[in-house]
Amino acid sequence: MNSPVLWLDILVVVILILLSIRIFSEASLFKSVVLFIALGLFVSFAWVKLAAPDIALTEAALGAGVTGALLLDTVGHLRSRNVPYSKHRHAEDGTSSNA
């Protein structure tokens, strides 16, 4: 019952829940997205614990990786002043995200 393995599971689950709550209570959009990516990585850990390595790989690549990168890109887009591309190129720092 109280084997260390189970404690590890409880720890993972608690982190998952706290992370998901933090995503939506966080005022900064950028931090929310970072927390979301962290959630994706911790979920991969849960997949490994549940004997699903194939899902862990896909989740890390797609769930955390692709979705996370797309979200970050969108945050950057929503923060940009939306100057046209032609003007963008002349700015030193076109699309970088400024945390």
Add this chain to the structure above:
Amino acid sequence: MPNNIERPRRAQHIVAVGLLVAVFVLLARAVLYIPMHDTGVASSIQDNLQISGVLNPVTAVLLNFRGYDTLLEIAVLVLAIIGVLSLQREGMLASGRLAPFADPALSLLTRILVPMMILIAGYLLWAGEKAPGGAFQAGSILGAAGVLVTLSGHVRPGWLSPAIVKIIIAVGFVVFLVAAIIPMFFDKNLLEYPLHLAKPLIILIETWLTFSIGMILVTMFISSAAPITDDYVRGDAT
């Protein structure tokens, strides 16, 4: 930070949280009543693994037993990218707003990383038959390599013509669809691969899918909605 988002009013907020806690109680009750003995088709999958053409049970389900789900799932992916493209203004395909970083460190990193990524993608594709891995993992790594190459300025965003980009996007789905209907010419049903053809067909599908998925991911990144012509300087967007 966008600060035009008002926090929801306190009372409404409490009601919403209360409702969600009630939903949680109902869901928790439902999941705790799940019978703990095996009710699924696990044994049936193991029994038929030999004739599925692959050794990994998950891959067997995905590409053979329930290959139809996967076919429609690829359709969803292709559809999503068509949707993304339909949201752009004219002629934006593969020539998006992504401004390359002229950063020497990134450039060097790209030179080292990209060949490795391609190798890893190839390995994952090859290993998918018996171990975790397959077209999606390989495709996403290939996609990441593509984004890196574009970001670092090694490749101009528009170096592939839109027509070729579109063909690469669609090719995985079309090859899958063709492979799915081939059995119909031999008096079999859709996706009913003959035993000796199952393995080569699955490898063929996975290989083309890898390229398509990679290209779809790259396109998702580099084709953002084009900014409109006048400056939108908004107070909340800094």
Add this chain to the structure above:
Amino acid sequence: MLDLIQPQLPAITLAVLLFAASAAFLVRFERARAIALVAAGVQVVLVSWITWIVVGQDRVWVYTIGGWGAPLGIDLTIDGVSAVMMLLTAVVGCVVTVYSAGYFPPKDSYRLFWSLWLFLWAALFALFASNDIFNLYVCLELLTISAVGLVAISGERAALFAGMRYILSALAGSLIYLFGVALVYASTGVLDFDLLATQVSIDPTTQAGLALMVIGLLLKTALFPMHFWLPPAHANAVAPVSAVLSALVVKGSFYIIFKLMHVFTGHEMIPGLAELMGILGVCAIIWGSVQAFTQKRLKMMVAYSTVAQIGYLFLLFPLVAAADDIQTAVLAASAGLFHAVSHGLAKGAMFLTAGTIVKAVGSDRLEDMAGLSRLAPIPAFTFAIAGVSMVGLPPSGGFVSKWLYVSSAIETGAWWWAGAVVVGGLLAALYIFKVIALFMGSGKEPLQVGVSNRVITIAPLVLALMSLVIGVFGQPILDLLYPAVESLTAGMMR
């Protein structure tokens, strides 16, 4: 040759759509349009063939994909009811395709319309054919993304916001449905409808699973009070898209609810579920009609009319549950399914002709359309015919379904449902005749009508006339479908 093709018809029909959708993605506007027109014609032929086999020979067509068979593989199952839904999709789809060919200017900005539309069509066919609850989830997602893509394709401000609202609601609906699928699989170990029918037992997990699946689908089918996303999406999309969404897409998730209630004997699994859906249906009829009456824009009015008409579909469940014998139950179920078909035809016609009118008048505001019937008689006439079916006057399809509803309500003694049908008809008469009176009247300033092409004038009329024809031939159609409806209804009775 035909002997070789016939056993593969379901797969061929789907493959044709998927190939056409992919091809339409790769080519320019004119080619994509040609591909869609050819595919539409082929669809009508293939689906009529399927319907002829299924309905004519009264069989349930089970097609095992991959040759595995459930529970390991996925089966397609086409019975009389799904064949009719497919035929409705093919007919409305064909008319919409022809209409779109005349509606869109041959510009490349609408090039991707054709591909998205063919994917949507494929999703609908796959949905009506599928017999597997997880496969239905994938079909629903295919349907959602293509539908939202079509709503947003005009790139106009209102359409973009409407698309956003639509995709958020629809994806939430899909995930709620998927949670239900997970619970049902956990308790039964199967995903196939026919196997589920033999495996389900009443336990908290299965009950919650069914409840979640139904809630997710109600959100997607926009039953009151979960209709909030529908009016903006249906009103702000371009006309052919509005027609497809109102006539076909909302019916997809309704059809799944219908099947679920049958397989799970829904009203025994969750007591009160059938009645609750009926009550929400009545609320939808009243709320939707009142809102439709107060709208100032034509397409918004038609969209709220869809909210109301969706309500009628859900009267089916309490009436079937209350039926004492199978004949009465079949009467109620036929009423609902007939309503799905007649509303599909009439609402398709109404939205298409609304698009023609808006294009001719150059405005969507009702006040700008006064006196339309003199300058654009055919669109005004089409609107009136579709309106007749919406109100439920004889000899339209809408009349048949309302008649069946009232008869079954009286048979079962649950006459208050009949009252709801009658009140709904009166309310529909109010908002429809208000518009028709406006068309017949004269405006403040003389109306300018830009002459639009013949295709977009005639195509909606064809659909509107069909909604009358199925009313005239109501009884033969019902007789033909009786066995199929009977076998699907049996599970829903007490």
Add this chain to the structure above:
Amino acid sequence: MTQIEIYLLAGAAMFCIGLYGLVVRPHLLHKVMGLNVMAVAVFLVLVSVARRVPGPTPDALPHAMVLTGIVVSVAATAYSLALIKRIYTETGAVTLQETDDDA
């Protein structure tokens, strides 16, 4: 409490948290993340269900369902985000509250 039950409950909890993000938070990006958290929650339930099989190899069918689900949700997310970007570019709006002009 068993390992499976722990993850099942976590799935139920995260589904509600995701629903909170979707329904209560106004920013569109939060709503999309809410949907993704809901998706992860459902996947947790499915993978836990797969783990009931005795022995080292879990039931492959829920795993396949989850893999399909992940791809579908990435596709849906990619489209939603493109739509958000387009809405922002056209109107500068990042919530749905700024839309009341379609009456």
